[in-house]
Structure formats: structure tokens, C-alpha cells
Amino acid sequence: MKTRITELLGIRYPIIQASMAWITDAGLAAAVSAAGGLGTIGPNSGYSKITRDVKETGERLREQIRKLRSITDRPFAVNFVVGAAGLDKEFSERCIEVGIEERVPVAVVSQGNPRVHTRRLKEAGMKVIHVCASVDHAKKAEEAGVDAVVASGTEGGGHSGFDQITTFCLTPQVAGAVKIPVISGGGVGDSRGLVAALALGAEGVYMGTRFIATRECPAHPNVKQAILDCADTCTMSIRHGSPSVSNSGNRGFTEARRGSVRIIINDKIREIMAKKGGKISWEDILPEMVMPDPESGISPTLAAFIYGDLDNYFMAAGQVSGLIRDVPSCRELIERIAGEADQVMDRLNLKFEREH
Numbered sequence: 452m453k454t455r456i457t458e459l460l461g462i463r464y465p466i467i468q469a470s471m472a473w474i475t476d477a478g479l480a481a482a483v484s485a486a487g488g489l490g491t492i493g494p495n496s497g498y499s500k501i502t503r504d505v506k507e508t509g510e511r512l513r514e515q516i517r518k519l520r521s522i523t524d525r526p527f528a529v530n531f532v533v534g535a536a537g538l539d540k541e542f543s544e545r546c547i548e549v550g551i552e553e554r555v556p557v558a559v560v561s562q563g564n565p566r567v568h569t570r571r572l573k574e575a576g577m578k579v580i581h582v583c584a585s586v587d588h589a590k591k592a593e594e595a596g597v598d599a600v601v602a603s604g605t606e607g608g609g610h611s612g613f614d615q616i617t618t619f620c621l622t623p624q625v626a627g628a629v630k631i632p633v634i635s636g637g638g639v640g641d642s643r644g645l646v647a648a649l650a651l652g653a654e655g656v657y658m659g660t661r662f663i664a665t666r667e668c669p670a671h672p673n674v675k676q677a678i679l680d681c682a683d684t685c686t687m688s689i690r691h692g693s694p695s696v697s698n699s700g701n702r703g704f705t706e707a708r709r710g711s712v713r714i715i716i717n718d719k720i721r722e723i724m725a726k727k728g729g730k731i732s733w734e735d736i737l738p739e740m741v742m743p744d745p746e747s748g749i750s751p752t753l754a755a756f757i758y759g760d761l762d763n764y765f766m767a768a769g770q771v772s773g774l775i776r777d778v779p780s781c782r783e784l785i786e787r788i789a790g791e792a793d794q795v796m797d798r799l800n801l802k803f804e805r806e807h
């Protein structure tokens with residue numbers, strides 16, 4: 452299948468593995484790229500302890516890029532989070548320098564203003580994809596000179612935009628507003644999602660949660676099992692980014708304009724909701740968790756995703772979890788989606804032939 456996205460990125464299938472901090476390492480990204488999709492190395496991935504050291508963060512990324520290249524010579528991406536201020540900005544700057552030094556072919560830039568890094572990444576020869584959660588954001592990215600945008604809907608796992616627009620509504624609106632190719636992200640997990648995204652005007656899909664439940668993903672088995680156990684109602688989107696919580700101001704949140712993050716409702720979250728009388732936001736969750744000893748080098752995210760402690764912590768994942776029932780290899784998954792997409796499209800063609 453050829454689309455402007457497969458042509459732009461030099462990949463066989465229009466399937467991009469989304470960045471997921473800590474759990475989208477060289478092994479996962481290489482497996483996706485080797486299978487004909489585009490793998491993306493995510494922030495801090497490949498490690499099980501945090502570092503606050505900017506230089507070390509850059510060297511960790513370099514190691515992951517080189518490891519990926521030792522496994523496959525196919526194109527791949529690195530996710531650079533914009534990081535508007537403070538330590539976030541320093542991490543972002545250093546990772547971009549390393550990405551340029553290592554001649555990374557594709558940058559997936561997220562969580563911020565497309566004007567900040569696009570020119571520099573393009574001048575370094577990278578293809579630049581910007582993750583956008585509204586039409587306005589996508590137009591700004593196009594103006595800034597990116598090669599493609601992800602239309603990222605609120606069904607998706609992890610952080611989504613300020614406005615909580617669904618993928619089904621966002622994708623065609625973005626596709627109608629920009630000339631560059633659009634990739635649909637948030638809620639895509641199988642061949643039907645891929646074909647639907649194409650029907651909505653996208654030329655590729657950006658899948659995160661579905662790739663957690665793959666053999667190559669380094670997430671703890673408890674995390675994969677939590678996804679397999681999900682029904683359609685198992686996730687919720689909570690308000691995130693109160694400027695009063697340290698660091699969150701760095702993403703440009705204000706009290707009036709806050710982001711959201713989609714998580715699985717596990718027993719820990721249920722317990723907090725019961726205490727708070729139902730609805731909760733990020734600030735309600737944090738004080739209810741026993742923070743790991745700072746000396747341990749483990750953050751709550753690591754405790755959940757890498758060490759599998761879902762009794763005391765919680766995990767981000769998308770609504771598509773309710774659709775995921777197995778843990779295939781990346782190759783099996785990608786070939787299944789591509790193969791079944793042909794059948795879905797054949798079925799649609801047959802129906803129209805009968806009607807006319």
C-alpha cells in the first residue's frame with residue numbers, strides 16, 4: 452500500500468509506532484521498522500532508572516539509536532518532546548543535538564509549539580512529523596514547515612491535547628485544513644482502524660497502546676495483562692497539568708487551559724475516586740501515592756511500567772485497550788493489520804458494487 456506517508460518515510464506499511472516514554476526502546480522500534488512500519492524511540496526508553504543528568508540523558512538516547520541500527524537498517528524515528536522551559540527544555544535540547552549528531556532520519560515532535568525545533572531539524576536533514584491535537588495546531592505545524600502531522604485524538608493513551616477532540620472528528624478536519632499528509636492517532640488498533648483512518652483522510656496511523664501488548668515491548672507483563680483485561684469502559688481521561696504542580700507549567704498549561712491524560716482505571720484509581728467522591732484530576736492522584744524512595748531511581752511511571760507495580764501505581768493507556776486480546780510479535784501484528792485491511796477494503800468495495 453502506497454500513501455504519501457509511506458513514500459515520505461520510505462516504509463512499506465503506513466503504520467507508525469507511537470512514542471511511549473520508557474517503553475518504546477530500540478528493540479521495539481527496530482522490530483516495528485524491520486517489519487515494514489516506522490518504529491519510534493521514546494523519551495528515556497531502554498532504561499529502568501531515572502536520571503536528572505542532561506548529558507547522560509543524551510548518551511542514553513545515543514546508545515538506543517546505535518542499538519536500533521545494529522538490529523535493522525530500516526528508517527526509524529526519535530520522539531523529541533518540545534520541553535518549553537527548565538530541565539524539560541535542557542533534556543529536549545540535548546536529545547535534539549544527539550539526534551542530529553546521529554543522523555536520525557525522522558523526528559516525531561510532540562507536546563509543544565512546532566516553531567521551536569522544526570527549522571533546525573529540517574536543516575539537519577530530518578523528516579519532521581508534528582503531533583497535533585487541534586486544527587489550529589496542525590495549521591501552525593504546516594506553516595512551520597513540518598512534513599506531516601499526527602491528528603491525535605482524545606481516545607489515545609497518555610497525554611492528549613487541551614480540547615479532547617476525538618480521532619474520528621479531528622482527522623477529517625485536519626485533513627481538510629492542511630496540504631501536507633495527515634497521520635491518524637488515538638484509538639487505532641487493528642485493520643478496521645487503519646481503513647477507517649484512510650477513509651477519514653489520513654495517509655497513515657500512529658499506534659501506541661496496541662504496541663504495548665507486543666512481545667518486543669519492554670513493559671512489564673503485568674502492564675500487558677492489564678491491557679488484555681480491559682473492557683471498553685476501562686480507561687478515563689483526567690485533567691492534568693495544574694500550574695501549581697511542579698514542572699507542569701513547562702507544557703504551557705494555565706489554570707484555565709489544562710491538558711488531559713488517559714489512564715486505565717485500576718483498583719488504585721478506584722480507591723482514590725471513592726475517597727474524592729467520583730471525579731478526580733492529576734492533583735488528587737499524586738498525594739495518594741507512596742512515592743518511591745528518591746534514592747531508588749524509580750519514579751511512579753517506572754514503578755508501574757517497568758516494575759509492574761499496578762497495586763500502588765497506575766498506567767496510561769488508550770480506549771483501544773478494550774480491543775486488544777493478544778500479545779503478538781510486531782511483525783505478526785503489522786502483517787495481520789495489513790492483510791486484514793485488504794479484506795476490509797474488499798468488503799467495502801463489494802458492498803458498493805452491489806448497491807450500484
Ligand SMILES: Cc1cc2nc3c(=O)[nH]c(=O)nc-3n(C[C@H](O)[C@H](O)[C@H](O)COP(=O)(O)O)c2cc1C
Pocket residue numbers: 469470471472473493494530532561562582603606607608609610636637638639657658659660661767768769770771
Ligand atoms: C504509556 C504511554 C506513554 C506515552 N508517552 C508519550 C511520550 O513520551 N511522548 C509522546 O509524545 N506521547 C506519548 N504518549 C502518547 C502516544 O505517543 C500516542 O499519542 C498515543 O498512544 C496514541 O493513542 P493510542 O494509545 O490509542 O494508540 C504515550 C502514550 C502511552 C499510552
